[in-house]
Amino acid sequence: MAQAHQHFEFINVSPRAPGKPQTAQRRKIRSHCMRGRNRRNPSVWLPKDDINLDRTVIEPNASLPSHEQEGSQVPTVNNRARVKSPVLSLPSLVDFAVKVDNESLRLLATVFPGTMSAFSLARFRLPSHFRSSQWSDWLLSDKAYVYSILAVCAVIQEFLLAAQRSKHTALCIRTAISQLNERLSSHDTSLSNARVANVIALTLAALVSNDHVAMSIHGNGLRHIVQLRGGLESFRGNPQILVVLSRIDLCVTLSSGLGPLFPQYDPVSVVRDLLKPHPQACLPLSSRRPVIHLLDPRLVPIFLDLQYLAWRINMATNPPYEGIQEYEVHAGIWVAQYRLWQLQGTMSDILGECLRVSMLGFLTTMFSLMNNRIGYDHTNNQLRVLCCAIEVSTQQLRPVMLWVLMVGTLALFDPGEEWLLEKWRSGVLPLIQELQWMEVREYLKDFLWIDSCNDTKGEILFEKLGQLVRAS
Template sequence: MATTQLSGMPFVVSTSLDKPDPNLRKFIRKHVMMGKNRGKTRPTKKKENKVVELSEVVNTTNGLTKSPSNASLIVRRHPIPPNVGSQLSTVHFADNVDLSTVAVVLRFSSIAKQALFPLETCISFDKGDKKQWIEPLAFDAAYLHTMIFTTHDYFNLLLHRTPSGETSPHFFKTIQILRERLLHEGDGRSKVSILTASVVLALAGHALLMNEYVSARHHMEGLRKIIDLRGGITAFKGSSKLLIEILRCDLGMALYTGLSPLFSDILSSEPSLLFPEPFPTSSDWKIDKLCGSITHELVTTWRVMEGFCSLINLAAKSKTRIPKEMFLDTMASVMYRLLDMEFDAGSTNELIRLGLLAFSSSVFLQWKYMRMSYTHFSALYKDCLMRGIFSDMPPQFQLWLLMVGAVSVFTKADEEWLRPWLRAIMSSCNIELWTDMQDILNSFIWISLVHDELGKQVFDSVSLLTITA
């Protein structure tokens, strides 16, 4: 092998099968890479996600304005262009709508999972979920109008604004398109499509948000028919995000009204949910030893929830995520099973069932920035707490039962009877600091990410009551 110079350019001639010597290999590589890295700049450090006020997201429309009362609410901004309004002028939507109304929908998509799921930072949602939510705006008119009125009404409620009626045309347009679609004698696939199911689910959830329980139930019954035509609830396992929302709405309505859920048959149709295997846990308390008369099924359900909370706390601490299917399976197996159990009103089993159901609702059903109220269930739980069986419990468990109700289903209207009761139990447990209460609550089942902020607020209000007494 020889190296010659031709017109100022090195030229290599190989006449041997032997490997080139190391110096020649370096020479070749040097000239091969020459100019490859020119013009490249050093990679800059990855910028942290910009933290924005939730009210900034709302402030992109003329109808909604920034609210100082919500200044503490922060969300992570996804890379949606700040000038999204002008860019929308080149986008064709499924119907003629005011672009500013769609801009709010797009903005909301950047915080949707955080707003709807307190555990969002610990759950691995598909990266394509957001895309699947946005794309139908361009080709499904019912979906487009549904997203507009539900998003705007969500922000109106969040910012304590009186509904102005500006979303009514979009609501009625949705109903009109949906009715025409369901009555059309042509292609039946659109009647039972995933998008049609999504629209009906959104109508049910919106009615529930507006305390219109009869309408919510009506929409859910219609959704049940669509799902049955598609082969049953398990046919949606491939669309786990949609299935999660369907079951959350169904479970929430059961707690609101006291009516039986419409999809409880998922336990019998999905074998993996029938007898869930408890996750490993290192809890100091064993529910079957604490309450000897508790049934085996209730013990199993408690252990499943206990292990799930351990996994979530670990995920939050290590900044990792669990599969969304684990969230779905645990929610279904725990909450539908608890709703299906029947015990005497004044029994230990009933008190633990309701306490565990209240706790589960705060983990799986509650939204991050807007607490849902469950009128029927709240009254049922309060009535059970007032019975004599509660006083037979260890004071630490009494504390957990009351705090679970306070952070999940009880409202300000319950403070009059709840706070003095909590103060007495805190005194019997020698609780002086929030960390003292945390230690007791964490010894049962408790998710810091979900419950600590609300729990601290309850503790502070009771402590203030003690000081002023």
């Protein structure tokens, strides 16, 4: 009987029209009558690929959203006035694992889809075997997961709007941590895939909000859970989680400067065993283009493999050429990042170390947070010091510095930084001062450059740097 009373409510009738309910009460009657009839699975209304959806633009002072295409402006710390996310028709009767208020429902409708695609390669339009509705399905079954998603969505919204921490966001984070701790104390739920996704979301929230203490705590917790599960081998058959773990590892390491959360002694073997759905497919092979500026022989094969991967992605847009699968791109990123980390602290020359760090930065340009980059404090400072320490004394070094500064600014730097403009003026301008963008682009493509994610922002950045140098 107690269970039945949960859905029993009194309805107030209008005093002016006896027997007829008031307007607000009529809505409540309809809601109770339709309860359970319009329930939908979130995997239906949360897209797996948001690249072809219309986008809504949420402006800080706008009362109604307008609709426009995704912008191509180069994001910086002070240049995040807009949130771009897919427009969704979110049904109010979806049975989430926990009841959410209107503000939380709006976050799920506008921010969650973009958050899900933060580390994907959707904009490359590549064939994929990684499609999965698990990230939205957990919203139906796992209360702690719902709270962690609300927390990361609230943090991302404030990041994109350059807003201060609100009480609602702080409450979402506290509740998510409380729910997570409660489930970590249970042996039955502490090591589930949903719990891993829980910690991933909170780690991303700390990363986006530049909270290094929280990021370290959640990152260590994530590493501990993976170890207790038996390592990355325990995610065999779920390559999506493996990919997200590797992306979180890349971002946390670049931001903090600490070692990787999941160090790989043989990353090629791990990829072949766990990530690739077709074992007969081979990893990208080295190209034959010589690299005269890499003195350390250990760096050469990594650079050549990345160069070949970028070439294959660029060629995938041309019908005569053989396409590339999404898992091959994920595999290439995975192998490169862990091989580059294995060389950390062992490089014998400054230029080699500069190129190693630049390659790590280049990897981050292949994914973004709703068309905005994440900040990586440690790597930003590290690459700036290396660039300033390199003296561009020969004409052969100018193309190298051009690529390093372009990739560094796409991934890390603010184009208005004085040291950057001075380095551009002295080290790069003598090479390109008479050239147009398409000619400069050919220099960049001699190194590492992916047309679909670097061209538009790169051209805008090139023009911006030229304007700033002329004005200074």
